[in-house]
Amino acid sequence: xxxxxxxxxxxxxxxxxxxxxxxxxxxxxxxxxxxxxxxxxxxxxxxxxxxxxxxxxxxxxxxxxxxxxxxxxxxxxxxxxxxxxxxxxxxxxxxxxxxxxxxxxxxxxxxxxxxxxxxxxxxxxxxxxxxxxxxxxxxxxxxxxxxxxxxxxxxxxxxxxxxxxxxxxxxxxxxxxxxxxxxxxxxxxxxxxxxxxxxxxxxxxxxxxxxxxxxxxxxxxxxxxxxxxxxxxxxxxxxxxxxxxxxxxxxxxxxxxxxxxxxxxxxxxxxxxxxxxxxxxxxxxxxxxxxxxxxxxxxxxxxxxxxxxxxxxxxxxxxxxxxxxxxxx
Amino acid sequence: xxxxxxxxxxxxxxxxxxxxxxxxxxxxxxxxxxxxxxxxxxxxxxxxxxxxxxxxxxxxxxxxxxxxxxxxxxxxxxxxxxxxxxxxxxxxxxxxxxxxxxxxxxxxxxxxxxxxxxxxxxxxxxxxxxxxxxxxxxxxxxxxxxxxxxxxxxxxxxxxxxxxxxxxxxxxxxxxxxxxxxxxxxxxxxxxxxxxxxxxxxxxxxxxxxxxxxxxxxxxxxxxxxxxxxxxxxxxxxxxxxxxxxxxxxxxxxxxxxxxxxxxxxxxxxxxxxxxxxxxxxxxxxxxxxxxxxxxxxxxxxxxxxxxxxxxxxxxxxxxxxxxxxxxxxxxxxxxxxxxxxxxxxxxxxxxxxxxxxxxxxxxxxxxxxxxxxxxxxxxxxxxxxxxxxxxxxxxxxxxxxxxxxxxxxxxxx
Numbered sequence: 001x002x003x004x005x006x007x008x009x010x011x012x013x014x015x016x017x018x019x020x021x022x023x024x025x026x027x028x029x030x031x032x033x034x035x036x037x038x039x040x041x042x043x044x045x046x047x048x049x050x051x052x053x054x055x056x057x058x059x060x061x062x063x064x065x066x067x068x069x070x071x072x073x074x075x076x077x078x079x080x081x082x083x084x085x086x087x088x089x090x091x092x093x094x095x096x097x098x099x100x101x102x103x104x105x106x107x108x109x110x111x112x113x114x115x116x117x118x119x120x121x122x123x124x125x126x127x128x129x130x131x132x133x134x135x136x137x138x139x140x141x142x143x144x145x146x147x148x149x150x151x152x153x154x155x156x157x158x159x160x161x162x163x164x165x166x167x168x169x170x171x172x173x174x175x176x177x178x179x180x181x182x183x184x185x186x187x188x189x190x191x192x193x194x195x196x197x198x199x200x201x202x203x204x205x206x207x208x209x210x211x212x213x214x215x216x217x218x219x220x221x222x223x224x225x226x227x228x229x230x231x232x233x234x235x236x237x238x239x240x241x242x243x244x245x246x247x248x249x250x251x252x253x254x255x256x257x258x259x260x261x262x263x264x265x266x267x268x269x270x271x272x273x274x275x276x277x278x279x280x281x282x283x284x285x286x287x288x289x290x291x292x293x294x295x296x297x298x299x300x301x302x303x304x305x306x307x308x309x310x311x312x313x314x315x316x317x318x319x320x321x322x323x324x325x326x327x328x329x
Numbered sequence: 330x331x332x333x334x335x336x337x338x339x340x341x342x343x344x345x346x347x348x349x350x351x352x353x354x355x356x357x358x359x360x361x362x363x364x365x366x367x368x369x370x371x372x373x374x375x376x377x378x379x380x381x382x383x384x385x386x387x388x389x390x391x392x393x394x395x396x397x398x399x400x401x402x403x404x405x406x407x408x409x410x411x412x413x414x415x416x417x418x419x420x421x422x423x424x425x426x427x428x429x430x431x432x433x434x435x436x437x438x439x440x441x442x443x444x445x446x447x448x449x450x451x452x453x454x455x456x457x458x459x460x461x462x463x464x465x466x467x468x469x470x471x472x473x474x475x476x477x478x479x480x481x482x483x484x485x486x487x488x489x490x491x492x493x494x495x496x497x498x499x500x501x502x503x504x505x506x507x508x509x510x511x512x513x514x515x516x517x518x519x520x521x522x523x524x525x526x527x528x529x530x531x532x533x534x535x536x537x538x539x540x541x542x543x544x545x546x547x548x549x550x551x552x553x554x555x556x557x558x559x560x561x562x563x564x565x566x567x568x569x570x571x572x573x574x575x576x577x578x579x580x581x582x583x584x585x586x587x588x589x590x591x592x593x594x595x596x597x598x599x600x601x602x603x604x605x606x607x608x609x610x611x612x613x614x615x616x617x618x619x620x621x622x623x624x625x626x627x628x629x630x631x632x633x634x635x636x637x638x639x640x641x642x643x644x645x646x647x648x649x650x651x652x653x654x655x656x657x658x659x660x661x662x663x664x665x666x667x668x669x670x671x672x673x674x675x676x677x678x679x680x681x682x683x684x685x686x687x688x689x690x691x692x693x694x695x696x697x698x699x700x701x702x703x704x705x706x707x708x709x710x711x712x713x714x715x716x717x718x719x720x721x722x723x724x725x726x727x728x729x730x731x732x733x734x735x736x737x738x739x740x741x742x743x
Contacts, residue, residue: 046422046423046426046427048419048422048423049419049423052415052419145508145509145537146507146508146509151509152508152509152510153439153440153508153509153510154439154440154443154463154465154509155414155440155443157440157443157444157447157470158447158470242415246414246415246418246419246444247418247444247447248414248415248418248440248443248444250414250415250440250444251440252412252413252414252415252440253415288411288413288416289416289419289420289423294409298371298372298409298411299372
């Protein structure tokens, strides 16, 4: 009796697990490694650096949701990322809101901005889509340059970290790290859940063959727009979190360079893999930070590494590993 | 074969990225060691102006301070902030938290400088800024841990605007980059021009960033028949407008002068005298100004890229020299323990160095020294390499910078 009960319950439990987040076995393993890394690393590595990695990892995940699973190359994601930062910074500094509200506010504004830009951009595809998003992002950049609340080229400085829920002070890097880690893991799981939901299936169908998805009765524009808004909202959350970490929100984050950087992160990590953007963000941010002391060599080393990546592993770090082990990551 | 090559390349690509990551141990805080971190732009637009030359100037200051002969070890580290505030602020945090850096030096680019300013105050270390232009560092965002040494926007506007009118340039027309920084420069300079009895005939706003063709703006300025065309812009915009003004021969004959509000000797060097001749600008240091500055330049030796020291690099030298004097005066332990104390001591001592002469540091952190209005020589007037400037006028230190009471610095009121 007991034996049969267990043998029935066990596969059920596994199925429940897979149903919850849609992880395959390899992915569950990789996710375990990721969680372990997030939990253990602050004891060995510098927390501020790790928080920066996590913010960019979330940003890259949001971007990957669009390019990896809907096949839309947005070249204007810096607009959502940077605007999220500005909104979170402004609401925390001037309005005195608590950090979690400020970050949510950043995400909400990112999503609304995404709704507007996405509504226009999804009418075209391919290079035209990329160009429309770039153009709209440039408009956002000019807005941020001129608007009084952004502080022009000095940016918003001295953003207070405040108290989480008005209770827990976030002044030490260590406390803030756990908040950032929670936001990142939440965002990561959300992206994963979306990708492996029925909605995600349709997204992938649109990526593979849009006319066919249309002919099957799906209103593909609605799916594309919703994916765009989700992606923009998450990018806004990432930007808001970054503003909280560094206490600054500046033009760097809305500049088109940032849109390029997130493309780079996703490419290096592995396009269309769940874990790729995280690895890619870690690689690029690490290069930026730890190569800073090489002075003028930073750009040269970055270039060489990028060339090596493109030549040697086109699927990206995670894509190649997945290919080697014959699993989907 | 493929896999071998692939693994090889992958390994090569991953090494530098990972190499720095886990093995950077936190060095022990040696009690008798002062660590100086020089952070600036080592790969972008401000490389010549600050860059490795600043580090060289700091090393000279360490040598000349004589502090090492008294058993104090001084270590100089440097980093590239890539003009990104988040990269800069991560570097500064790591330097202070893990590597035991006591002083941050240079830091051009206002947004990075302001971020550093906040951090250094939070951690109670010392910030000796030389490269940034924003007068907020000694104004609304002033800090007891910061000394702003070389120049600021108020000073540039006042010198170029006021001294230029005194030198005969009565009527002005502005070409202004259309964002907060450009507007502020235009407004401030215009006020100084009017205060000295000059007049502003008009201004034209150029879209920023992205304007590359300044010809129509320059012609508009020319039609206004103003004696001085003020360039209220920076970086590439300034370079482009100067180049195109030379192509249109606007300044030939000497009736119309071009006034750069944020131009440095390194810009003049890269433009060349043929293009830059006749340009009027303000600096607080010029290597060929007097015997002392020439001696300082001599001692500095060959600079990377074969340049002469800029005022920013001279400021790095002078500020570190003065800081180390204060350290020698109060003792290493006390200086390391509190950045506020070290800066307070620096403010209490009069400064004296070969680059800027005698001066003082004000309560708000503003270093006070004279400011010079220069005109760029024509190729015929120039006697050799880097013989670029002739002196038009000097503003004494007492008048060169924003009055203490007008900066709305909290340190002054208390």
